[in-house]
Amino acid sequence: MNTEMMFFGALAGMAMISAIGVVAFRDAIRSALCLVVNFFTLAFLYFTLNAELLGITQIVVYTGAIMVLFLFVIMLLKVSGPGSLQEKPEIKWFLGGLCGLGLFGAIASQIMFPFLKSENAPPVEGWGSPMNIGKALFTQYAWPFEMASILLLIGIVGSILLAKRRI
């Protein structure tokens, strides 16, 4: 039980608890705040995986941009609060939980055992650094990168089209 494992355990516990909070809270605002905590913890998990640039991107893109978008839409729609969209305790919560447990068992039993015996690979120097990611992104992955930018452009145009009352 070394320091690395303890650090990982704390982060993993926080990530799991906040992930449960996203589903379990009835109020959409509380779910969103749990999701912020989850994404932040996930960024630190990326740091522990030596992917520094992606951890920072996670904080900027997810906890910064996407969660603000979520909170804005919750504010505009007034779906949280008294008298609106109550989540009732139903049979489907039980069935959904059962379905999740079954899926967890099925996937875990298939993938976990081969990796229990795997050896720990030492990290490659500069694997998550901005220089190496930029070099790969603009040379070998330049074509998918351009495709992603076109996709984002279409997303911008589409969301404006959907959100405007009259063009």
Add this chain to the structure above:
Amino acid sequence: MEGSNLLLPGYLSVGLFMFIVGVVGVIVRRNPIVIFMCIELMLNAVNLTFLTFARFRPSPALHDVADPQIYMSGQMMVVFVMAVAAAEVAVGLGIIMAIFRLRQNVDVDEMNLLRG
């Protein structure tokens, strides 16, 4: 080293757990915004799994060079998943806003506009 062997299954378990919580959330919740949050949860779980596999790749002795450029595919995949997730959220929340304007109600259990 006993402890370090358990890190790879540990990260995979966190990813799997978050993915399953997202699936359950999509099944049981009725608020479409929370359903979108659960989809984000699933995408992030997959990102974590990609990064885990990219970090704990087979040891560099197999390739006899420790050039980081040959291990970049996992991180590139995460970058593109983030881009697609951002586009998806923008369009999806726009659709929710449009439906809310049409129906004044966003309960997914009562949406049957497409029913034949």
